[in-house]
Amino acid sequence: MEVIPAIDLLGGRCVRLYQGDYDRSQVFGNNPVETARRWESEGATRLHLVDLDGAKQGKPCNKDAIAAIAQAISIPVQVGGGLRDRAGISQLLDLGVDRAIVGTLAVENPQLVSDLCQEFPSKIVVGIDARNGQVATRGWLETSQIAATELAAQMAEIGAAAIIYTDIHRDGTLAGPNKEALRELANAIHIPVIASGGVSSLTDLLGLLALEPLGVAGTIVGRALYTGDVSLVEAVQAVGQGRWQDIPPDTGFSTLA
Helix, strand or coil: CEEEEEEEEECCEEEEEECCEEEEEEEEECCHHHHHHHHHHCCCCCEEEEEHHHHHHCCCCCHHHHHHHHHHCCCCEEEECCCCCHHHHHHHHHCCCCEEEECHHHHHCHHHHHHHHHHCCCCEEEEEEEECCEEEECCCCEEEEEEHHHHHHHHHHHCCCCEEEEECCCCCCCCCCCHHHHHHHHHHCCCCEEEECCCCCHHHHHHHHCCHHHCEEEEEECHHHHHCCCCHHHHHHHHCCCCCCCCCHHHCCCCCC
16 A cells, blocks of 8 residues: 655645644644655655645745756656646646646536546546535635545546545544545445545544455545654555554554454
């Protein structure tokens, strides 16, 4: 299972939000490039960048920071936040971004997402951010009437490379991932699912590893890395190869369940 560190950009700085609330942000660094290099040096095989300003304003706002990160490291970078038209997505890919993540666009203009999947094969990932099972849009400021599983199935059929699923109520809380929702989503589609939100410990990651056979191919970890609750080096050793290895004896796990 791929362990993907998150770098959330707000005003050019690395922050984490609590349950998507812009008024409850915590700054974890003023140098995103330095942070990206750190995660690469500790074993990350991919980075997840979120342009929080872009998500709120509906257009990319941290392009300089994103470009600097993409040029400074050798591992792939995926970026989401405010990508609501072809121009913004094409521009990011031209900057060296490996995959563009669309969210609001998938709800509001699925035909354009379909066209983008055809134009940029394997480059378009759909981020589904759910509140009580319903898809939230526009930087989590609005909640639609579309069920997460319904949107995921639709996006899988039109060619999305993967689905990133975030449970908003878990995001930034260190409360543990919503494994039940992830299981339901993974069972509903045939493309990879990446879990996001709530990971607080190595035990949480090992619990997610049990969902890998269903198609949960990776997990995005944010706040827990910055607080030190999760060591990226240990996480990659434990689950990064998709199997149990070097697991500390006090985690309570002995068999894959």
